[in-house]
Amino acid sequence: MAIRVLVVDEAAFVRDSLKRALRKFMADVDVFDAINGGRAIAVLKANKIDLLLTDWDLPETSGADLIQWVRKIDRYEKLPIILVSSDTDRNMLQAAAELKVNDFLSKPFSPDDVQKKVVKQLARIGCMPKQRPGSGMGGVSSGLEALTGRVKPVVQKPRKVMEANFGGAAKRPRKPPVRGGLAESARQPLGCLAELNFSGFQLRCQVSDVNLQTLTGVVPRTDNIPALYAQVNVDVQTAKSEPIASLRGFVQGVQAGDPRPDSKQVRISLRFLESSPEDLELLSNFLAR
Incomplete structure (x- = not known):
C-alpha cells in the first residue's frame, strides 16, 4: 500500500x-x-x-x-x-x-x-x-x-563508500586544473552571469556553478575584494544580460583564480539566504532548461 x-x-x-x-x-x-x-x-x-x-x-x-x-x-x-x-x-x-x-x-x-x-x-x-x-x-x-537544545546533534563519521550522498557528504570529484589566467570552470560557463551588489561596490561575476542554495563564479581582481560573510544582492542574468532572478546571499568563500600572486581573477562562492518563492522558481526554471 x-x-x-x-x-x-x-x-x-x-x-x-x-x-x-x-x-x-x-x-x-x-x-x-x-x-x-x-x-x-x-x-x-x-x-x-x-x-x-x-x-x-x-x-x-x-x-x-x-x-x-x-x-x-x-x-x-x-x-x-x-x-x-x-x-x-x-x-x-x-x-x-x-x-x-x-x-x-x-x-x-x-x-x-x-x-x-x-x-x-x-x-x-x-x-x-x-x-x-x-x-x-x-x-x-x-x-x-x-x-x-534538547539533544546534541549526531555527527556521523565519513564512510569510505557513500551511496546516493545519504547519511553524509559524498566525496566530490577533484576540481579541474587551472591553466592560464582563468579557472577551467570559468572557461566553460553555464551560460549565465551575476551582478553582485555589495555595500558600496559591484562586481560582475562569470558563473561557473549555481543551484538553489549556492553560486560559484569568477570575478575580476580589484581593490574591492569582498570579505567572508559579507551580504550581497545577487542579480542572476543570462549570457546576454537578460534578468533571471534576484536573490540575497552572503560570501562563504574567496580564493585566487589561479595559483599565482599576479592572478587577475578571484574565485568567489556565495550561499543564498531566504529568497522569494517567485525568484527561486525563476532560477529553477532556468536551471531545468
Missing part, C-alpha cells in the same frame, strides 16, 4: 520541490498538497495520511493551528510531523516542540535533506518506504531537538 504524504506550504515552488524529492527515492508514495492549514485539514479528514510536512507561516489557518488540530485527532496522535521552514527562531522552534512536532527541515533544502528526515520519521512508526534503486538510508538526529 502506498505511503500517503501531505505537503503544506503557501509557495507552489516549495510544494513542487518537496514532491519531486519524495518521488525521487520512494517507489510507492501518494503525495497530497495544500496551500494553507484549512485545505490541509480537509485533506487529512478525507484521507489517512502517514506523514505531514508543513510550514509554520501559512495563510488563513496557520501551521501552528494545523498542528494543534492534528494532535487532537485520535488517528493522528502519533502522526510524524516535519516542520519545513526558513525560520530558526528559538521561540518558534520551542513552540513547535511543545506541539509534538517530530523534526525540522530547514529551507532551502536538498533532496538528500528531505530523504534523511522522511526515512527517519517513517522508520520511527515502522512504516518504511519502498526505496527506489540507488537510494540509501541513514540515521540523523532530530533537527528540531538539536536546534532547541
Whole structure:
C-alpha cells in the first residue's frame, strides 16, 4: 500500500520541490498538497495520511493551528510531523516542540535533506518506504531537538563508500586544473552571469556553478575584494544580460583564480539566504532548461 504524504506550504515552488524529492527515492508514495492549514485539514479528514510536512507561516489557518488540530485527532496522535521552514527562531522552534512536532527541515533544502528526515520519521512508526534503486538510508538526529537544545546533534563519521550522498557528504570529484589566467570552470560557463551588489561596490561575476542554495563564479581582481560573510544582492542574468532572478546571499568563500600572486581573477562562492518563492522558481526554471 502506498505511503500517503501531505505537503503544506503557501509557495507552489516549495510544494513542487518537496514532491519531486519524495518521488525521487520512494517507489510507492501518494503525495497530497495544500496551500494553507484549512485545505490541509480537509485533506487529512478525507484521507489517512502517514506523514505531514508543513510550514509554520501559512495563510488563513496557520501551521501552528494545523498542528494543534492534528494532535487532537485520535488517528493522528502519533502522526510524524516535519516542520519545513526558513525560520530558526528559538521561540518558534520551542513552540513547535511543545506541539509534538517530530523534526525540522530547514529551507532551502536538498533532496538528500528531505530523504534523511522522511526515512527517519517513517522508520520511527515502522512504516518504511519502498526505496527506489540507488537510494540509501541513514540515521540523523532530530533537527528540531538539536536546534532547541534538547539533544546534541549526531555527527556521523565519513564512510569510505557513500551511496546516493545519504547519511553524509559524498566525496566530490577533484576540481579541474587551472591553466592560464582563468579557472577551467570559468572557461566553460553555464551560460549565465551575476551582478553582485555589495555595500558600496559591484562586481560582475562569470558563473561557473549555481543551484538553489549556492553560486560559484569568477570575478575580476580589484581593490574591492569582498570579505567572508559579507551580504550581497545577487542579480542572476543570462549570457546576454537578460534578468533571471534576484536573490540575497552572503560570501562563504574567496580564493585566487589561479595559483599565482599576479592572478587577475578571484574565485568567489556565495550561499543564498531566504529568497522569494517567485525568484527561486525563476532560477529553477532556468536551471531545468
